[in-house]
Amino acid sequence: MSWYDRKGPNDDIVVSTRIRLARNLRGIPFPAKMNKEQFEKVNNIVKEAVLNSSAPIAKGLKFIKMEDIPANERACMVERHIISPAFAENYQNRAIIISSDESISIMLGEEDHIRIQIILPGLQLEKAYEIASLVDDMLCEKADIAFHKELGFLTECPTNLGTGLRASVMMHLPLSSESGNFKSFIDSASKIGYTVRGLYGEGTKATAYLYQISNQITLGISEKSVIENLKVIAENLIKNEKELQSKIDKTKLEDISMRALGTLKYARIISSSEMMQLLSNLSVGISAGVIEKDIKPFALFIEGQPHTLMKKYGEMTAADRDIKRAGVLRDVLK
């Protein structure tokens, strides 16, 4: 079972929690300047450190060379947010270490030598950081990680120097983001070093009211503080969203959500962006308790992604995917 099919605390509003640690091995250039041998060296050092560890967490992990993953599966991994688009593109010599539910993944040879990623459903910052630390401990025990006593962990990009930590939560905020004080909230989060972005990056309007909130500062602040502050921000946003849910006209909300459910169950052609909007509308109704449905709407969104569809059903034009997507969503919601 994938991490995104599992339940998590407050997962009606917090779609996922992600912790990323950037690490590099001492004495080897950054991946942008690495040759084949150096890639292999990095792969082997990390593989050995992690897979041969006696830590219980090491048991479920698998080392896979990216060349052994077919192109269509690589594209699906991007859609599942397991690897970055750049890593899928420049996959030669790279490798990944991954758990069966994909909640733990380690990209080898991305921007840094090592990118540890923990992704969990709902709001689970401490838990995700705890797992990331276990992985980090296995590494540091066996490998010589580049660390400077003043600068902390050394990374390719200076914005990651220090802790190498990026903590983020993906939140569904349809009511908060339409309320008047959302902009001032973003501004004050920014002042304490956190950014709020729409799903497809900064500056863009959020797709389906999905926002990613993450720390920008990795120097001069402890991992503990970064995570605690983000947790407070997320909890405040949950509280605010819930308050707005309790104030909104229930019939209107039920109407919006049930219409989305009706369309998902009956439509024959659904584009990617309409799917997101429908899942968003369905989600807010489930979150507010006006409709009962034992599903996690945003888990479905992976099923409707282009490459995930094509991996299952073969190559298709965009128009045919819209038809197939509608069929898949219908089947799931039957």
Added chain:
Amino acid sequence: MSWYDRKGPNDDIVVSTRIRLARNLRGIPFPAKMNKEQFEKVNNIVKEAVLNSSAPIAKGLKFIKMEDIPANERACMVERHIISPAFAENYQNRAIIISSDESISIMLGEEDHIRIQIILPGLQLEKAYEIASLVDDMLCEKADIAFHKELGFLTECPTNLGTGLRASVMMHLPLSSESGNFKSFIDSASKIGYTVRGLYGEGTKATAYLYQISNQITLGISEKSVIENLKVIAENLIKNEKELQSKIDKTKLEDISMRALGTLKYARIISSSEMMQLLSNLSVGISAGVIEKDIKPFALFIEGQPHTLMKKYGEMTAADRDIKRAGVLRDVLK
């Protein structure tokens, strides 16, 4: 069972056929100038002529004084197209003779003394005219109907002089009316004396692609010709609409119709105009055979009319009617 719940030929495209005959009694002023006694005289003469007739058709007919019909039911009768809004408004002294399925109705004291109306589902012009003639025969046998050997039947408004006949069909033409040659069709129908109107009268854009086509000429043309020509026009329009159905992308059409069905089955708030649009979208899918559903969408439309809703469920604001309407439509389509 109401006439509109019954099946009729081509009722997937022709919602209804209507025949109206305008008649007046000799020697009595037109209703606009009638006093109480004259109204009573007209009511009694027609009541006697029709209800005491030995014709089989007379058996199912009932005479009702409009004063004995409560205001909310009068409003519902307008919504069912049984009486005109003016007749519902100025109901004093007036009466109606009506069959149990409401396919036959005779307004007494509308613009003319006598307005015979036959309304049947689907395309049934000859049949409707035949029934109208039977009613007319009962009248003419017993009552002294104003008839001029050159002008024909005398009527209050000169546009009805002659046959006093208005034959009309209400057609659902979503594809034809969006096609390029619909305007030229309207123009040529107009040249031979027929008008094509949107549901809510000339000049307005058709609600839900419903068009009423009727003869404008009542002088110098026989009833038979009026009806035959209208039948040809209607049959051509059916053929054209069917041809367009066969050419349109089936998945697209299925998508439109199924979405309408999904919304009708799931929405919690539906306005009158949205209902019409949804029923129109559902109807075209049923007509084209892309979805199977043993219902007549436009029969549901009566159930969602404001006064019909309020007669069943009590006085309501427009906002509450939208909620009740959604509930009624959901129940019917369950």
